Amino acid sequence: MKLSTLKNTTAQELASLLDVKGREALLEKFVSLGLPSKKSEEYRYFDVEKLFEPEYNTPTILPRTIVEGEKIEIVDGVVVSAPKGLRIYYEAREQIDMEHFDPLYYLGHLLSPVTIKIEVDGDAELEIEHRYTQSDSLISYRIVLYNQANRHATIYENFVAEDIENTLVLYGYDMHIAKDSTLRVVKMQNMHDNRYSMVASHKVNVSKNAHALLKSFDLGGDQALQVIKVDLDTYAHVDAGHLLYLNEDSKRGTVSQIVHKGEHSSSKQEAKNILDGKARGIFDALIRVEHSAKYTKAEQNSKAILLHEEAYMAAKPQLEIYIDELEASHGATTGQLDKKQLFYLQSRGISYVEARKILVIAFANTLIETVKDSRHQERIKAAFEEVFYAAHKE
């Protein structure tokens, strides 16, 4: 399949290309938004058209028996193992947001006739590993996730690519965070060697009094974008933290919309970006406060450190506000490592490379330390060091 063929097509033409029976509304929505290009506002910093050019194989997702395992393992979009007792199954269709800004959210749904549904019970702590094994493929799958009211669950998400190349992954969550609950999602994605590219398009509904903690640690190279839309109900809160540490000629980042719909809802979004080589970091984030969301508190910040003269940060924090009764702030800074700090460390016998590493990790630490589980925190730090030393090899 060549995704560029979906450009400027009518709903009728698309219906003949894709199996869309019963999903005509989705199709209409996708057609109205159109296949994204560099002219699309949400993809203007990400070279998305390049991903649509190759002719991809489209492996059929055939649900199979899920064996018992310590974690949820999803291989090429198919769940192969999961912890005992976890309610995880396939469903034809789930609640889909018809106001999402991302056309690939709809395309992802259209390309995924069934979705993986996960119901998180109680105060669970789950690990999800996405594994990709097929080259030259378009792997598309969607996950719908529910948690329970009054419960506090955590999900650790990790990505593994086998020895593959030129694969494109379109995946994403529809999360429904129940009232008075907390859902913490920690994503760690260390990409390298041009094995695959990804657009992950998510929708997060945060119900009344619920808290969503969304932490992403995007490290290494390659092309990937996470597109997130969050809707906040009354007294709902989202704490989103995005760490980017990129090297080589990577283009990665976050495009997001946090929509305050309920009164007294609050959001905190912090991006820390460390860019080496010719990497481009993206933080294109909008907070929208609707008429219904009086007494909102919204805070948004992006900080970037450029470690190389050819590195580039596209930071675009935005507020769109329709009420007066709120507290809101946003900002973005881009700089380099502080040479006074660097010298101070060197003056104590710490090498230039180690001193840089210490400062880079220090910059990232406020986000890394939000990961409370020490095993996962160590995993992120180890990946971080791997990326650092790859960029600083002699």
Next chain:
Amino acid sequence: MSTKSIMTIENLQATIGDKAILKGLNLQLEPGKVHAIMGPNGAGKSTLSKALVGHYDVEITGGDVIYKGKSIKDMEAEERALEGVFLSFQHPVEISGVNNAYFLRTALNAKRKHEGKEELNAAEFLRLMKGHLEMLGMKSDMISRSLNEGFSGGEKKRNEILQMLILEPEVIILDEIDSGLDIDALRAVSEGINKMKDGKRSFLVITHYSRILDYIEPDYIHVLKDGRIIKTAGPELVAQLEEHGYDSIEEE
């Protein structure tokens, strides 16, 4: 002074930006001795300390610095530190997110590795630290905080001395170590410095005021003016400077 020196500064000339600051400075640091450098504002005292540790602000345009028989003027800052040259900064920087203990252990282990010794693990390191912290009157939580972040002026200076005690350098440059210290902090810092005196190490104490010299007895007083040492004498020179000021000093 005797010709036996641990560090010899020969006709040192240095600039910051386009401005010549050091204009042919000569000085020999003797092992086991405390050398105090005094001088008016803008004489080049801090530039001298920066030049000796390879600070990026300072460009050495002439002369040499011979340390333990070899020139260090082209060495990187970390190499000089590993060889045993230490500067206690006038204004230590704050580094958010870098744990003080982690920083100190990294620095110590870099030095131990350089010397062919085994690195210390966290437990061994904390044992080493404990006594030093008590002597300097430092709260134990100061080593678990970010490096110098939110430290008072006195705490920063104590932390500099803690680094000196841990790293055991051979040439110790103290750039206005007494600035911003109350009497208790001055005593604690001086005690730390005096503890390092072993008859081999050499100290270069850069100061505006004589009060630190009541605690760290200097062997030599050098007057630095307009980028050069214009007079060297014993500790008795301090009283003359206190009474008559730097203008009273004639170049030797």
